[in-house]
Amino acid sequence: MSTHHVKVTVNGAVKEADVEARTLLVHFLRETLGMTGTHIGCDTTSCGACAILLNGRAAKSCTVLAVQADGGEVMTVEGLAQNGKLHPIQEGFMEKHGLQCGFCTPGMMLSAVALLKQNPNPTEDEIRWGLSGNLCRCTGYMNIVKAVQYAAEKMKTQ
Amino acid sequence: MAEVHGLGYSMKRKEDPRFIRGKGNYIDDFKLPGMLHLDIVRTPYAHAKIKKINAEKAMAIPGVLAVITGETLKQYNVHNMPTLMSDTQMVLPLDTVKYQYQEVAAVLATDRYKAADGVAAVEVEYDPLPVVIDPKKALEPGAPRVRDDKPSNHIWHWEWGDRSAADQAFAEAEVTVKQDIYIPRIHVSSIETCGCVAKWDSVEGHLTLWMTTQAPHAIRTVVALITGHLGLSEEKIRVISPDIGGGFGGKVPAYPGYVIAVAASIVTGAPVKWIENRTENLAADSFGRDYHITAELAGKKDGTLTALRVKTIADHGYTDAAANPSKFPAGLFHICTGSYDFKSAFVEVDGAYTNKPPGGIAYRCSFRVTEAVHTIERMADVMAHQLGMDPAEFRMKNFIRPEQFPYKSALGWEYDSGNYAAALRKAMDMIGYEALRKEQAEKRARGELMGIGLSSFTEIVGAGPSHTFDILGLKMFDSCEIRVHPTGKAIARFGTKSQGQGHETTYAQIIAEELGIPAEHIKVEEGDTDTAPYGLGTYASRSTPVAGAAAAIASRKIRDKARKIAAHLLEAAEEDLVWETGRFYVKGSPDKGKTIQEIAFAAYTNHPQGMEAGLEAVNYYDPPNLTYPFGSYICVVDIDRGTGQVKVRRFVAVDDCGVRINPMIVEGQIHGGLTMGFAPAMMEEIQYDENGNIYGATFMDYLLPTAVETPKWELGETVTPSPHHPIGAKGVGESATVGAPAAIANAVVDALWHLGVRHIDIPITPPKVWALLKQHGAVLEE
Numbered sequence: 001m002s003t004h005h006v007k008v009t010v011n012g013a014v015k016e017a018d019v020e021a022r023t024l025l026v027h028f029l030r031e032t033l034g035m036t037g038t039h040i041g042c043d044t045t046s047c048g049a050c051a052i053l054l055n056g057r058a059a060k061s062c063t064v065l066a067v068q069a070d071g072g073e074v075m076t077v078e079g080l081a082q083n084g085k086l087h088p089i090q091e092g093f094m095e096k097h098g099l100q101c102g103f104c105t106p107g108m109m110l111s112a113v114a115l116l117k118q119n120p121n122p123t124e125d126e127i128r129w130g131l132s133g134n135l136c137r138c139t140g141y142m143n144i145v146k147a148v149q150y151a152a153e154k155m156k157t158q
Numbered sequence: 159m160a161e162v163h164g165l166g167y168s169m170k171r172k173e174d175p176r177f178i179r180g181k182g183n184y185i186d187d188f189k190l191p192g193m194l195h196l197d198i199v200r201t202p203y204a205h206a207k208i209k210k211i212n213a214e215k216a217m218a219i220p221g222v223l224a225v226i227t228g229e230t231l232k233q234y235n236v237h238n239m240p241t242l243m244s245d246t247q248m249v250l251p252l253d254t255v256k257y258q259y260q261e262v263a264a265v266l267a268t269d270r271y272k273a274a275d276g277v278a279a280v281e282v283e284y285d286p287l288p289v290v291i292d293p294k295k296a297l298e299p300g301a302p303r304v305r306d307d308k309p310s311n312h313i314w315h316w317e318w319g320d321r322s323a324a325d326q327a328f329a330e331a332e333v334t335v336k337q338d339i340y341i342p343r344i345h346v347s348s349i350e351t352c353g354c355v356a357k358w359d360s361v362e363g364h365l366t367l368w369m370t371t372q373a374p375h376a377i378r379t380v381v382a383l384i385t386g387h388l389g390l391s392e393e394k395i396r397v398i399s400p401d402i403g404g405g406f407g408g409k410v411p412a413y414p415g416y417v418i419a420v421a422a423s424i425v426t427g428a429p430v431k432w433i434e435n436r437t438e439n440l441a442a443d444s445f446g447r448d449y450h451i452t453a454e455l456a457g458k459k460d461g462t463l464t465a466l467r468v469k470t471i472a473d474h475g476y477t478d479a480a481a482n483p484s485k486f487p488a489g490l491f492h493i494c495t496g497s498y499d500f501k502s503a504f505v506e507v508d509g510a511y512t513n514k515p516p517g518g519i520a521y522r523c524s525f526r527v528t529e530a531v532h533t534i535e536r537m538a539d540v541m542a543h544q545l546g547m548d549p550a551e552f553r554m555k556n557f558i559r560p561e562q563f564p565y566k567s568a569l570g571w572e573y574d575s576g577n578y579a580a581a582l583r584k585a586m587d588m589i590g591y592e593a594l595r596k597e598q599a600e601k602r603a604r605g606e607l608m609g610i611g612l613s614s615f616t617e618i619v620g621a622g623p624s625h626t627f628d629i630l631g632l633k634m635f636d637s638c639e640i641r642v643h644p645t646g647k648a649i650a651r652f653g654t655k656s657q658g659q660g661h662e663t664t665y666a667q668i669i670a671e672e673l674g675i676p677a678e679h680i681k682v683e684e685g686d687t688d689t690a691p692y693g694l695g696t697y698a699s700r701s702t703p704v705a706g707a708a709a710a711i712a713s714r715k716i717r718d719k720a721r722k723i724a725a726h727l728l729e730a731a732e733e734d735l736v737w738e739t740g741r742f743y744v745k746g747s748p749d750k751g752k753t754i755q756e757i758a759f760a761a762y763t764n765h766p767q768g769m770e771a772g773l774e775a776v777n778y779y780d781p782p783n784l785t786y787p788f789g790s791y792i793c794v795v796d797i798d799r800g801t802g803q804v805k806v807r808r809f810v811a812v813d814d815c816g817v818r819i820n821p822m823i824v825e826g827q828i829h830g831g832l833t834m835g836f837a838p839a840m841m842e843e844i845q846y847d848e849n850g851n852i853y854g855a856t857f858m859d860y861l862l863p864t865a866v867e868t869p870k871w872e873l874g875e876t877v878t879p880s881p882h883h884p885i886g887a888k889g890v891g892e893s894a895t896v897g898a899p900a901a902i903a904n905a906v907v908d909a910l911w912h913l914g915v916r917h918i919d920i921p922i923t924p925p926k927v928w929a930l931l932k933q934h935g936a937v938l939e940e
Binding site: 020022023027030031034035036037038039040041042043044046047049076077078080081086090093094095097099100101102103104105106109127128129131132133134135136137138139140141142143144145 | 175176178180182184271347405658825826834864868871
């Protein structure tokens with residue numbers, strides 16, 4: 001197995017490591033960098049628990065090799081809050097009870113951030129479609145939709 | 159001063175700040191120095207002799223340290239383990255595998271990639287054996303035998319009720335209906351799979367086991383019982399259940415992977431991590447349901463129900479690893495008389511072995527309540543339609559009336575409280591029932607298919623009273639220990655374990671209500687057997703009914719002591735003190751009082767002579783009865799005659815779970831529960847082909863609802879407090895999952911009854927509906 005040197009900007013900080021070619025980005029984040037906020041829920045790119053932003057777009061990090069992210073920029077849940085201030089999507093999830101067990105939450109929030117970047121004023125149906133790559137088993141999605149609406153509203157005034 | 163935020167306040171959750179920052183501590187987040195990784199070799203055959211396991215190539219991979227087989231474990235006599243129903247489950251097989259994806263061997267390696275390499279390199283030779291998948295066939299003479307150590311595939315027969323009274327009622331009935339109902343095998347699929355980290359300290363002879371368990375104390379006892387002969391006694395075992403990424407019952411049992419990880423850590427002296435992948439989770443962990451039911455109702459022409467008979471075959475896979483109270487092999491299935499006043503009832507269940515994974519536990523409802531509710535609520539509609547009665551009118555006619563509570567059911571349960579008609583009326587008003595029936599009639603005249611389905615369920619949760627309920631002999635009490643610190647803040651520990659239900663918040667609110675200490679000043683801890691009091695854990699909606707009650711009772715013990723201290727401080731007689739939230743004052747002198755914080759400080763600095771210092775209490779709560787939440791759900795569906803697609807247009811859910819501690823959390827539980835009712839009603843099923851190959855071992859085949867499919871729920875409530883629970887609360891977590899499927903199935907059959915359709919088994923998929931439309935000549939051909 002060949003090893004490769006990768007250099008990825010994660011939440012604004014440059015991170016470098018030697019990884020096997022087969023190393024998944026999610027394992028690079030969780031195990032090499034110790035950033036365990038990004039979760040793993042399936043092996044088939046179905047659940048979205050591992051969703052992150054890769055070069056500004058939502059990506060499922062279980063289906064990206066670390067070497068593919070070389071030279072790129074990654075944002076994870078750990079990068080949402082800035083200078084101790086929560087991101088509006090984090091506030092929204094807390095205010096609207098958009099999480100229960102919390103396991104899908106990081107991926108859900110990152111997908112929502114990507115959605116709001118593309119579409120700052122989504123309708124309810126657009127939110128539901130925008131999050132259709134992320135599974136939640138606890139909440140029934142109702143309050144997740146409200147959390148995204150909260151964030152959309154808040155981001156307009158910022 | 160912070161607000162108290164007791165009962166009825168929608169407090170924001172105390173657990174959220176860590177979760178929204180990605181700072182939860184889930185099992186796979188643990189990383190210990192020198193930690194090894196375990197991965198498991200699984201069989202592609204559903205039934206086979208193992209001829210040979212060749213580990214040579216695997217062992218040649220750098221980083222692979224060991225290949226563990228049943229023979230390895232046999233040296234320590236841990237190759238088998240008891241199930242929660244006292245059956246036997248293989249940890250690793252000696253010579254035979256019994257279902258596809260069963261554990262065959264385990265590979266220990268320095269990282270998870272190398273462990274997976276090792277699994278791929280282990281060569282196993284099998285000799286396939288005949289397979290039986292259908293439990294009905296399994297019970298026929300001459301069927302392939304699943305278990306060599308059992309005389310047949312018949313596990314047990316269980317019956318309840320008065321057979322002769324029911325038979326007589328059927329003989330005398332003016333009307334009877336009969337229906338076969340299959341409730342298929344499904345899987346909880348919490349987004350976090352199962353796993354553990356086992357750490358053996360060979361110097362201290364001590365095991366720490368971090369694991370995804372809903373019942374850490376019971377697991378510790380089970381581990382001690384399994385490994386006691388190796389000297390691993392209970393005080394040397396610490397089970398820690400960290401943050402759990404969803405449980406729903408799937409994290410109650412002990413799975414082989416946990417045991418192998420423990421054994422591997424003991425043998426190597428290194429910490430060992432085992433994390434399931436999704437396929438292992440779906441294909442090998444405990445399933446829910448798989449009940450083949452035949453139900454019959456007897457009644458009068460005016461619609462009065464008289465008797466119920468139910469006969470069921472329960473598919474348990476290759477071993478009975480259900481998590482039921484030990485007296486009840488079919489759980490609480492005998493709640494199947496539901497919300498109706500039956501004079502007689504009889505229910506019987508036969509358990510069968512098949513070449514499928516073991517289980518029969520839960521899917522957000524253990525103890526078979528969903529199976530019971532689905533049966534009675536489907537049958538209520540069958541009978542109503544048969545009689546030409548409106549299903550709502552039929553239910554209203556047969557409900558147990560409010561004045562009949564406490565109500566003794568024909569199958570022996572004592573329902574604590576209920577007002578079923580009020581909940582149904584409220585749901586009908588919310589949805590505009592009469593107008594919908596009118597719309598339906600108009601649409602039917604135009605050839606459009608619209609259906610309205612009802613489900614007026616009765617739940618039974620909060621197991622349970624010690625005279626009736628135990629698991630492996632452990633009585634099903636639960637516990638709370640509260641310690642009030644000198645400055646009036648507190649820590650409370652429980653025998654339960656939240657998996658997303660928000661215990662850190664709601665338990666704090668119960669204590670806040672009782673003691674007047676602000677909920678934000680109360681830290682709640684669960685899941686560590688070294689620190690928390692013993693309890694049976696969180697499942698079957700038992701946390702609030704049992705541990706929640708313990709929190710209230712422990713708080714009241716503290717308040718009793720606080721009264722003595724206050725009397726001492728105020729130089730007044732105890733009986734002259736009046737309690738208001740957070741404060742005792744002298745009767746007639748409201749200004750003369752002491753707050754709970756002042757009293758707490760005195761408990762450590764100025765307590766009466768002769769009194770023990772400190773302010774703490776523990777309660778092990780043995781509930782006097784179960785609690786009986788209920789509700790009425792109404793679902794409206796539209797069916798596409800071209801494709802068979804069913805669209806849930808509206809879904810109104812009126813729930814009564816007694817007193818609500820945190821309305822926001824209760825509503826969240828109901829949203830989630832409804833979605834886990836919708837899922838098996840419309841999408842989810844784990845099927846097998848005749849060779850025992852699983853269909854549905856990935857999320858590409860086993861379909862969980864996304865935000866797009868999930869209906870927009872409309873909630874309502876009524877409040878009928880439990881008369882025996884200290885704060886009047888009942889459970890709520892599983893109610894909606896129990897009640898929702900029947901409402902959806904009833905709506906679909908309601909839309910199709912006039913075509914001649916009498917029943918449809920869940921999941922109600924477009925091909926199934928299309929086939930029914932085709933059969934009844936109703937497909938719209940373009």
